[in-house]
Amino acid sequence: MAEKHVQPDSKSKGPLAAAALICSGMAFSAQCAWGQAEVGITVRNYSGTSLSGSPVRGGVPFARGVLRECSQARLQVKDGLELPCRVRPIARWHDGSVKWLLVDTQVDIARDGELKLSLSPGKPSAAPKRPVVVQDTADAVVVDTGPARFQFPKKTFGLPGAAWADLDGDGRAETQVMVQPGEFVCEVEHQPPGPPTEENWLRDAAGGPRETFRAGPAGDCKAEVESADDLHAVIKLSGWLVNGQGRKLIQYVIRVHAYAGQP
Known part of the structure; x- marks a missing residue:
C-alpha cells in the first residue's frame, strides 16, 4: 500500500489533480476544473486479477472556497451506474471551505482495467447491498x-x-x-x-x-x-x-x- 499527496494551490488557475491512496493494487486519481465542485476520478487496477466489490479509498483536493461543506456525494460510472460512496472532509482552508475530501467506495473492475467516475458533492449516494x-x-x-x-x-x-x-x-x-x-x-x-x-x-x-x-x-x-x-x-x-x-x-x-x- 502506497500513498502520494499533491498539495492543492489556492492561487492556481489550472485544474486541480491528485494521486491518492492505492488500495488492493489499484490507483485512484482525481481531477476537478478550477472553481467547480464536480470531480472526475480514475481508478486503475494494477493487482493482476479482476476484482469484485473491492474497497477503494482516496483523497480529493478542492481549491479554496469551491466547496463550503460536504456530508454526502454521488459517485457514478461513465455509463450512469451509481456506486456506493461515503465522504468526509479531512482538511480545510483558513476560510473554512473543504481542502481535502476523503472518498470511500467499492468497485468491480477487470484485470488491468480502468474506470472513469464522476463525483458530485452534495447529492445523495447509492447504498451498499450488504451494509456494515x-x-x-x-x-x-x-x-x-x-x-x-x-x-x-x-x-x-x-x-x-x-x-x-x-x-x-x-x-x-x-x-x-x-x-x-x-x-x-x-x-x-x-x-x-x-x-x-x-x-x-x-x-x-x-x-x-x-x-x-x-x-x-x-x-x-x-x-x-x-x-x-x-x-x-x-x-x-x-x-x-x-x-x-x-x-x-x-x-x-x-x-x-x-x-x-x-x-
Missing part, C-alpha cells in the same frame, strides 16, 4: 460486514475476540470460525544470541531467557469505534504491552478496517 453494521456496547464492539462478523472485547484484548462467517451463503454470518481471542505478544531477549550453526539454522540461536509482554487488561487495553458508516468501519485497539509483573514495554495502536460485503 456496528454495535457498540459496554462489553464489546461487534462489526457485521455481511459475510463475516467480528467481536472486539473491551475488558480484555482480542484481535478479534471471536469471529463468525457465512459459510453456506445464506447472507448470515452464523458459523463461528474463531473461538480463542487473537493475541498480541512480544518476546524480548536481553542477552545477544549466539552464532547460528549449520545444523540448527532454522531454529532459534542460543540466547538468554526471554521476557514476554502481552496486550491485555493490565496494559489498559481499549477497543473503540473510530469511524463507522454503512460502507466502512474502523475499530481502534490501543494500550500497552506488559509483562507478568505489570512492567510496560511498548504502547500500541491497531486499526482494524471492515468493509461492506467483504469477509
Whole structure:
C-alpha cells in the first residue's frame, strides 16, 4: 500500500489533480476544473486479477472556497451506474471551505482495467447491498460486514475476540470460525544470541531467557469505534504491552478496517 499527496494551490488557475491512496493494487486519481465542485476520478487496477466489490479509498483536493461543506456525494460510472460512496472532509482552508475530501467506495473492475467516475458533492449516494453494521456496547464492539462478523472485547484484548462467517451463503454470518481471542505478544531477549550453526539454522540461536509482554487488561487495553458508516468501519485497539509483573514495554495502536460485503 502506497500513498502520494499533491498539495492543492489556492492561487492556481489550472485544474486541480491528485494521486491518492492505492488500495488492493489499484490507483485512484482525481481531477476537478478550477472553481467547480464536480470531480472526475480514475481508478486503475494494477493487482493482476479482476476484482469484485473491492474497497477503494482516496483523497480529493478542492481549491479554496469551491466547496463550503460536504456530508454526502454521488459517485457514478461513465455509463450512469451509481456506486456506493461515503465522504468526509479531512482538511480545510483558513476560510473554512473543504481542502481535502476523503472518498470511500467499492468497485468491480477487470484485470488491468480502468474506470472513469464522476463525483458530485452534495447529492445523495447509492447504498451498499450488504451494509456494515456496528454495535457498540459496554462489553464489546461487534462489526457485521455481511459475510463475516467480528467481536472486539473491551475488558480484555482480542484481535478479534471471536469471529463468525457465512459459510453456506445464506447472507448470515452464523458459523463461528474463531473461538480463542487473537493475541498480541512480544518476546524480548536481553542477552545477544549466539552464532547460528549449520545444523540448527532454522531454529532459534542460543540466547538468554526471554521476557514476554502481552496486550491485555493490565496494559489498559481499549477497543473503540473510530469511524463507522454503512460502507466502512474502523475499530481502534490501543494500550500497552506488559509483562507478568505489570512492567510496560511498548504502547500500541491497531486499526482494524471492515468493509461492506467483504469477509
